[in-house]
Amino acid sequence: MKKHFLLLPVLGAALAGCPANSLKTAGSADGKPDILRAALDTTVAPGDDFFSYANGTWIKNNPIPASESNMGIGKKVQDEVYARLRQTSIEAADAKAAAGSNQQKIGDFWAVGMDSVKADKLGATPLKAELDRIAAMKTAADVPGVIAHEIPLGVRALIGPRVGQDDKNSDKMVLYLRQSGLGLPNRDYYFNTDTRTKNIRAEYLKHVANTFKLLGQDEATAKTNADKVMALETALAKSSRKLEALRDPYANYHKMSIAQLNKLTPGIEWKSWLAQMEFTNVDTVIVGQPEFYQTVGQLLKTKPVADWKAYLTWRVAGSFAPTLSSQFVNENFHFYSTVLRGAKEIRPRWKRVLDMQENALGDALGQLFVKEYFKPEAKARYDTLVKNVTTAFAEHIQKLDWMSAPTKVVALDKLHKITPKVGYPDKWKDYSSLKIDRSSLAENVMRANLWDYHYELNKLGKPVDRTEWGMTPQTYNAYYNGSNNEIVLPAAAFAIPGLLDADADDALVYGYAGASTIGHELTHGFDDEGSQYDAHGNLHEWWSKEDRQRFNQRVNGIVKQFNGYTLLDSLHINGKATAGENIADLGGIVIGLDAFKKTKQYKEGKKINGLTPVQRYFLGYALGWQMHVRDESLASQLLTDVHSPAQYRVNGPMADVPAFYEAFGIKPGQKLYRPDSTRVVIW
Structure with a gap:
């Protein structure tokens, strides 16, 4: 599958609309929490470093735990779900469930996974x-x-x-x-x-x-x-x-x-x-x-x-x-987590077991979660949000001055044929043939891998199942699949730690979910790679030669922009490798903003805690990249990841958006300021 992942701060799990008690938030006049205001570092000028202005206080108040290589909003979301996964697994282990049931498999996987004494004995x-x-x-x-x-x-x-x-x-x-x-x-x-x-x-x-x-x-x-x-x-x-x-x-x-x-x-x-x-x-x-x-x-x-x-x-x-035994676990941790990513101590065993359980039985866990935590009203809100952002994208395509009319017709056809999958799948994987017992954690993982191998192998020669999901609903991530021409938006991608979905204003939601998730994934269908696939998901050139040339000129502009960002002494962002994600970030921001402009909140123009609706929209986008990382992890990301570091997923595209300049009064001489002639405009 051709997946273009929205790399949220961690690949973790969460569910929309679930409040957390660990995040301190400033209150608004109506008593509702305002996580955007609480995160601000007003000692930083928005025009110099919008990422730090938007997230600085939160970052100062949330140091990286010794067991982690980064800390961010995704970790907060993940911790909420870890707690629920853990309780579900403990209950399953004690339930004496029917042999072969999902509950038996979840319980046995958990029980043997947590048995460190047995693991050490087995070596x-x-x-x-x-x-x-x-x-x-x-x-x-x-x-x-x-x-x-x-x-x-x-x-x-x-x-x-x-x-x-x-x-x-x-x-x-x-x-x-x-x-x-x-x-x-x-x-x-x-x-x-x-x-x-x-x-x-x-x-x-x-x-x-x-x-x-x-x-x-x-x-x-x-x-x-x-x-x-x-x-x-x-x-x-x-x-x-x-x-x-x-x-x-x-x-x-x-x-x-x-x-x-x-x-x-x-x-x-x-x-x-x-x-x-x-x-x-x-x-x-x-x-x-x-x-x-x-x-x-x-x-x-x-x-x-x-x-x-x-x-x-x-x-x-x-x-x-x-x-395996603690000796193998610790040796593996030392190299892959400490040397490569800078973690100081190993994560708790229960979290590591939950991660393996997610890989082995993700859909079984997903069925339990969406039933309790992703309510119909939340799904309805994000179904509507997808429609609104898609409409805004269509209007953008129609107004483009660099794309010819015939190519616009094909582009609009592709956009309208993108299938949105929101929240959770309509059908779940059947694990009845997967054997899970309490023999050893290693054997359960091997059997789960073998089950997955056969699951994929059995697709050969059969019709493509376009209803299938490549992520579980409790995954804090999203993707565009070019071969299916679809965007897949798990329930967890909409989660905001410390805030009920009902308490999140539209400005925040349109920035956080509309821009950085929905608009981002829609734009992947039209980035430097996704644009080479047609409405039916086939690698096929549907552009005119002249349109493709004009598009590539704009792509070259964003490549040059991101190549110019240097981090950790001599290391710099790979503008060509990250082009697709950078295009999607920029596209998501401008498309999401136009969708937000049709809301009641934007039209009324009322401030919340001194912030205008448009300012809150941009801060909502920055909320999605609220994180900081260790130098070792950052160095690894620059070499291996097609996503730019979080700070530049905010500052980079913002420097190209005129509405951002207007909202925060960005002036020449400030660090993010780019003259009109150098600002990248694509979608």
Whole structure:
């Protein structure tokens, strides 16, 4: 699925309209809380740093916990839901529910997950069968068969098969092969020469060696095997594409027959290999990065079996380390959370178990949540909000001075065919074939991964289910799916911690949900990548050549703007990699504002706590990015994420919006001020 995620401060979970007691808020004249006023830092000029002006006091009052790499509104929302998930799980564990029921599965997953004594006693025993299978390999010819066994269990080993809609025929489910198999976040970590990244590489080698030692290897053997892992992964990384290169859908689409794939990778017999992974009757595949698979073929021919044993042992142990004994858990935490993201202490076990449970049984939990926490009146409000923002977008398209009339007709057709999914799905996943028991956390996670693998595998050759959701309703996120031409807006995306939905004024809601979520996702259908898909979700050029050129000129303007933002000494935002998200942020703001201008609150123009409706709208947008992060996490984001850091998701687009200048009196000489001629205008 082609998903463009609205990366809210964390990928967590929450539900709309649920109040929290932990957030102190200023009150308005009618006694209702005003979280926008409470968050302001009026020592900062809006024209110098609107992000800090809007969120500064909240950030000062909400330091980053030692167990986290960031702190933001998403963490507050997530904590509310964690509390409910925890109570639900405890009740399920004590309920003696019917075998095979969702409640039994939730309860057993929770009970064994929380049993740290049992986990410590088991050590790496839950992985014994997989590790023995790897150790039994005699020659490199045995490697593909072992990889075919590990991938369905959730191990990212060497290759990346997945089932998805054909980018050029969205009614057909096909097999994709993507670059994969790295233990570091992406290729840049293997080659960048700055001190920060070089240190991460050194720590990674230690981490891999330490994991081998936990498996019983002596220090010398562990070090030798870690070196083998690094050499093999570096070879894979060398043929992996950079973050920005992965955003070009045409350049990452290479449909091949099995015979052509065999020719691309001499020595690999793909029909047999795919059959081992249960991909039967597959005659064509779509290869994302052919050069990567050429390297895969070369490595399978040239690397000795000892190297593959080291690599696959590491991939299995690393994949499931969080589910094993405390030694494995702590070693995994040290590298992936402390070294990479700066967390000082590990998160409570119950939160980590809830995260795994969400991945395994998300829809089962979702059914319980929406029934109690996402009320019909909240859904009705956001259904209406989607319609209003869509109408405003249509008016924007009609008024564009750079798009020709024929292309506008096609653009409007695509907009009106975008399917909005609001709150929760109409049907839920059936987990009846998934076995969950109290044997071990690792085994439950492996079985859940295998269930999910078969769930996706079974879509091959069948009609596309366009009603399916790719997120659970308790997920604090949203996405645009180009292949379905849809926006998916989970209930949690509308949650405002500390505030009942009924107490949130339209200005706040249109900024927070209308701009940063709904307008943002709608705009993804027309960003640098999404605009290449037509109304039916097919990769197809529906623009005139001249319109595309004019559009690309504007995209180049936003790329240049964000390339100019430097953070953490020499690191800067990757304007090309983040272009789609930056376009969507800017589009969401201007479209959401026009939708808000039709409301009673805007027309009356009354101030609340000294803030005009338009000021509150912009502050509502900034509320969605109310967060701060550790330097280590920020550095990682700049290398691996297509989303700009939160501060620049506010300050960047605001600097391009004339109504923002008017609302806050932005003048030349202030840091955010950009002359008219340099302001980016797209949608």
